[in-house]
Amino acid sequence: MPKIVKERFTDQLGGGRLALPSLVQAFDAYVAQSFDQRSKEFVETTEQQEEVKERSLLADPLLDYLADPTLRDRANVLRGVDLRVRRGRSYESLIDDLHQLSANIALKICSGRAVSVDRFDFVLWIALLVAWTPSLRSVATEGHDGAIHPNEFLQIVDQLLRDFATRQTSDGRDRLAGVWDRIGDVSRAPRDNDQDELGLEQCLVELLGRQGTYEPEWVVRLRAIFCLDETQLLAASPTPSGSGHDEGRFSARLFDEIVGRDAAVAAVKERFGAARHTPLFIYGPDGVGKKTFARAYARAFMCTGRAEADYLSCGRCGVCMAFDNGVLGYVELEGAAHGSSLDSVRGWLRDMKYFRAFAERNAVILENPERAGGLIDTLLKTLEERHKATLFIACGREINSLRATGVSRSEVHRFARLSNADAESLVARFCSHYGQRLLPGPVLDLVLEKGGGLPRRLAEACANVCGGTVITAEDAGKVLGFGWIGGVIATWTSLLGATWTEPSTLISDHEGASLGVADQMRATLTHIAPGNVGREPALPSWRRHSRALTHLADEMAKRAASTGQSYDSLWGRLSAFWCLDHVDLVGQRQAFMETRRILRGNTQWAA
Ligand SMILES: [Zn+2]
Known part of the structure; x- marks a missing residue:
């Protein structure tokens, strides 16, 4: 290391002896506060400059983190807190620092000065800081008699930061799910004057002061807690929402x-x-x-x-x-x-x-x-x-x-896809979360088909089936996105009719269709292929339509006979035509007209 740093660091230590880990920590801290990170230059600091510098070591990463919560900035915020702890600051004063820094940012936002943090994100941060402050304070107080592991304070700051990051990305949902009780407790609790929660609440009142045209429900509810008086609060009577519907609630923990x-x-x-x-x-x-x-x-x-x-x-x-x-x-x-x-x-x-x-x-x-x-x-x-x-x-x-x-x-x-038996036992577990013991056989078959042996898709399918009012396999087919199958079979049947009018909607708009029109048309043809006629379809979602498929095959056979073709050659021509995505090439109307020409035996399309 440069000689000058060594000398000054030795001065700083004042001749005391330290065990190696503490020495390394002390040196890290010394370097962190003695070097300007941008200019990489050693800076001479007076007490006052050091205080300003120390604060900026916490304030800058905090602002960065609130604007975009990265691992790096989280580490830097913790580093900033840690540095202040090592410099002998009390936990209480660190809590005040966090409040003060946040209040400063709030002030900038309220006065319309450019700040990189989104307003709602910042409201979220303040609300979380309010909710987490009692935990921070309890550690800070217990810390005085040395009963608490010194890292416990950092642990809680870390959890607070992570909590913010998780909630900040949960757009559209209740961002404060699960902490409303704690926020309510703080807002109701009597407090001594030297604690700064009042300042934070004032921040919230200022930030929430002007009601926007669009506000998520959690912001409205927050305003109800902090900005209205008791009687209005009762009238507003916000209802808990969002809690208990968190993602991953089915994920195995053990x-x-x-x-x-x-x-x-x-x-x-x-x-x-x-x-x-x-x-x-x-x-x-x-x-x-x-x-x-x-x-x-x-x-x-x-x-x-x-x-x-x-x-x-x-x-x-x-x-x-x-x-x-x-x-x-x-x-x-x-x-x-x-x-x-x-x-x-x-x-x-x-x-x-x-x-x-x-x-x-x-x-x-x-x-x-x-x-x-x-x-x-x-x-x-x-x-x-x-x-x-x-x-x-x-x-x-x-x-x-x-x-x-x-x-x-x-x-x-x-990890391979689950076997049907394993998938079934997983479905039973997922459904029991919804208080649903047993799915009817045909519904279960559809759920298993949709899941394809993948736990994530099985969980989604179970949520769809159990969440609403699914009673029959037909309901299940609809909510699971199989509704298009009935639609495309009906389209084929209508193409075989004596007269035909173009459907008013594109068949790609069929309920839950994840396939394009040509794929849907081809899938239907596969199920009435010469070798498949009269056979029960393998997939449960198609099996439910086996009567409609049989009817379609019958109509096709009649048409083949009346136009002097064999079923095989008519089917072959249709297949050859739909091999290409003609909907994409010439549009749905033209593709359907050509299909009708093929069905009339009047076409250039040869098998
Ligand atoms: Zn444990």
């Missing part, structure tokens, strides 16, 4: 709940038994449950309340309670976002190192490793040095999405 992955679960059990957690690579199609599995593993790995050899998380410790909102030391990475540049990889590793200083155990889940470039090898090399404390799981689509070196370091598991 290995016990994971269906159809016996080999992988057994392997993980063994890992816990041997306390050996080498990198793991899971590959399989989207929605097959890779990440759910990885999360269950990470949760158990980081849980502090289970016996070492136990592979089930305890469900009671701090990690278990907070895991869904994110805990310190647990990171989910997206290959494309972090692997594009070497700088991003380096920066990420630096942040990771920083997080590792706080958490006893770390878990990293990397999605789409094929897009992460050189990240994995760098990552694995770094993590291998201390793999007992860090778990690394990559989730990709293909076996070759992890480069050869990465694979050779990892245990590899392939």
Whole structure:
């Protein structure tokens, strides 16, 4: 290191002796506050300048984080808080700092000055800060007698930051689902004058003051709590909404709940038994449950309340309670976002190192490793040095999405689509969440078809079927997006009629159609192919229409006979015609007219 830094740092220490880890921390802190990060120059600081600098080390990343919550900025905010703790600031004063900094931003927003943070995002931040402040204060108070782990305060700040990031992206939903009680408690609680919650509430009142033309329900409800007096509040009587409908509520949290992955679960059990957690690579199609599995593993790995050899998380410790909102030391990475540049990889590793200083155990889940470039090898090399404390799981689509070196370091598991029996037991579990014990056979068949052995799609299908008023298989067909099948069979039948008028709507608008017109027309032809006539369709969604299909085939046979063709050759001509997407080429009207010409035996289209 440059001599001058060494000298000044030694001065700073004042000749005391420190154990190596504390020395490193003290040096980090010293460098962080003594160098201007932009100019990379050593700055001479007086007490006052240091105070300003320290504040900006917290304020700048906080503003950046609120504008766009990245891992990097979260690490920087924590770094800013940590620095102030090490400089001897009390937790109470740090809470005040957070409030003060937020109030300053609010002031800028209210006075119309350019701020990169979206107004509603900032309202969300203040509301969350209000909701989380009691937790922060309780740690701060207990901290005085040393009973609290010094990192606990940072843990809670970290959770608050993560909570913001999660909620900030939940557009259209109740962004404050689950914390309304806490916000209500704070707004009702009596407080001493030296606590700053009043200031925060004032911020909210100012921010919410002018009612906009469009406001999400959660903002309206927030205004009802903070901006109206008691009588108006009663009149408004906001109702809880959104809570309990969070995404991923079906996701298995324990290995016990994971269906159809016996080999992988057994392997993980063994890992816990041997306390050996080498990198793991899971590959399989989207929605097959890779990440759910990885999360269950990470949760158990980081849980502090289970016996070492136990592979089930305890469900009671701090990690278990907070895991869904994110805990310190647990990171989910997206290959494309972090692997594009070497700088991003380096920066990420630096942040990771920083997080590792706080958490006893770390878990990293990397999605789409094929897009992460050189990240994995760098990552694995770094993590291998201390793999007992860090778990690394990559989730990709293909076996070759992890480069050869990465694979050779990892245990590899392939997740295939679930068997029908496994899918069925998963459906039973999903449906029981809705209080629905048993689906009628035909409805179950449609759900299984829609799910295609993928847990994510099965969960969606169950939500669709159980959420509304599905009673019959026909209802189920509609809500699951199979409504177009009846529509396209009717279209074919109408093309065989004596007179034909063009339908007023495009058949691609058939209910739930995920296929284009030509694909729909072809799918119908397949089901009345010469070899298939009279056979029960294999897919449940088509099986329900077997009578209509038989009728269609009969009409087709009559038409063939009346025009002097065999069924086979008429069907062959129609197939040859619809092989090309004529709707795309000449439009639906022309394509249907030509189809009618073929049906009349009057066409250039030969089989
Ligand atoms: Zn636990």
